[in-house]
Amino acid sequence: MNIVVPVKLVPDLVEELEINDDGTDLERDFLSYKINEFCDHAIEEALQIKEAHGASVTVIAIERDETDKVLYTALAKGADRAVKVTGVDEAATTHTAAKAMCTVIAGMDYDVVMTGVQAADDRDGQLGILLAGYLGVPCVSVVSDVSVSGDTLTVHKEYSGGMMARYEVTPKIVLGVQAARQTPRYAPVSRVRQIMKETELEEVLVGDADVDVGSTVRRMYTPEKGEGAEMLEGSSEDVAARIAQLLNEKRS
Amino acid sequence: MGQDILVVAEHLKGEFADVTFELLGKAAELAGATGGSVSVALIGSGMKDKAQELGAAAKVYSVDHTGLADFNPLTHGSALAAVVDHAAPRLTLVANTSMGMDLAASLSVAKDLPLIAYALDVQVDGDAIVATSQLYGGKIYAESASTGASVIVSVLAGVFPADAGRTNGSPAIEDVAAPDGIDDAQVRFQALVEPEGGDVDITQHDILVAVGRGIGSEDNLPLAEELASALGGAVCSSRPIVDSKWLPKTRQVGKSGLKVKPKVYLALGISGAPEHIEGMKDAELIIAVNTDETAPIFEFAHYGSTEDLFDLVPALTEKLK
């Protein structure tokens, strides 16, 4: 089974996000990118399938600041191939990114494409589902508990309240992975360094795909701090005393 | 394309989801501005009997087929594309839920229509549809405009009042033929898997101590357990804690977990991602502890502290004992 995992690099939400001068996008000059957490789950799930049933795992990512590190890390974790897609604008929409991924993946011999279920910058939809549309194959997203038996896969699609629907699917298919069967593994730094020395990443120049998403951002902004929380100040002792008081008032 | 607003009905086990009525209420409000009327895409089996619950709509486009009884992203996706061909709506409103995500994005590609996702608001502004998306874990909002002849907006659950769309009536029903290939699709529904019963029912507790990734490791969970027992409450969590198997799924609060409405919700090391907020925003008193002063949880909390939870929680437990 050949599994392709397109991973998305997204701005690190722990950093302060600033808006650009014309107020239509993030200020991207000093952004730091990291792997979308759900893509990490997609890599893990692909590697679990590889270990249990044998599979080839190819990870592909559109070039951003941290792409090399993310791809080398995936190789260090056990992926077989890593492909860097270049030429796609940083501010590209999800449709554009999906189209670029499609251009690369359509030419590959794949059975299953596993993407992260969603990403923090998906203004115009989720990459996996859009990619499936461009590839002309079906997609099930919000998936966990994947299992493989021969040529079919069984997947669980999560609804709310812990309810799930079970589907049997036949490749070729795209799965939007919500959670891998176990917490994504870490790759030892020494192993990543060794891979970086020994391996050259494959590169494919795609360039901006010609997709008109049909909408434009008029305004991007930090939500106004409505009422917001009353922030409790002072030492941790002071804050603890104040919270204890609030809780006791509510309990009595 | 016409001026109508098409709402995609979501249902599970024969009951409409609340979000369907939320979207209907909003659609009724917007229909005045587009000069069209409200219609519903009802895809399923035997659901036509329930069309009277969709009285906020003038018309229901029904795709009825035994093979469509349970949601299937592939076949329900094709059925929705058929309805859109037929109805030619100005605006299609879909819930940004597990089912709706699949439908909205696949429709966008299949019919080459603009999609604005994660919407908290939708307006009609002249010849544009304008929607505000909640992005970057709730830290940034983006207002997008589309002048496309037909636009899809996927709307977050819980942002519009459901009551506004909950009206009985007798909308006209128009049948739309089911697409071919339903019975031998590449994606085959097998069964619904009910949630497993848990040791603790967090929806029944007045006081919840919720932990997120800020708790750092499973070994630190006793900190929260001790606080919860001092308060006579229970421990619940955000999704990553459950995905790491530190707590059972029955303790998860949020979009794919449980909705809770306790008297007190103490959020420790939780950033306040939209999917978490969806499950707890109606708590009577929300107190959040998070070292990141820009964490979105502070937008929803009544009281907040940027103290390190590892300093604060032991001090608090001590005071409550």
Ligand SMILES: Cc1cc2nc3c(=O)[nH]c(=O)nc-3n(C[C@H](O)[C@H](O)[C@H](O)COP(=O)(O)OP(=O)(O)OC[C@H]3O[C@@H](n4cnc5c(N)ncnc54)[C@H](O)[C@@H]3O)c2cc1C
């Ligand atoms: C379809 C779908 C459904 C989902 N359903 C759910 C759901 O039901 N429930 C849910 O919770 N999530 C759900 N998610 C996941 C959601 O998007 C977030 O990933 C998740 O809520 C983040 O959890 P968190 O806040 O614990 O972690 P993070 O976002 O990593 O936040 C951890 C926080 O802890 C703070 N922190 C760190 N150290 C300390 C310290 N020492 N003291 C105080 N604060 C500290 C940090 O500042 C940070 O804000 C879903 C996602 C998808 C795509």
Ligand SMILES: Nc1ncnc2c1ncn2[C@@H]1O[C@H](COP(=O)(O)O)[C@@H](O)[C@H]1O
């Ligand atoms: N001490 C911590 N408390 C809470 N979250 C953390 C902590 N350390 C890291 N994280 C989260 O874990 C993710 C991965 O972190 P890292 O592996 O440190 O890059 C980030 O998204 C952080 O939000």
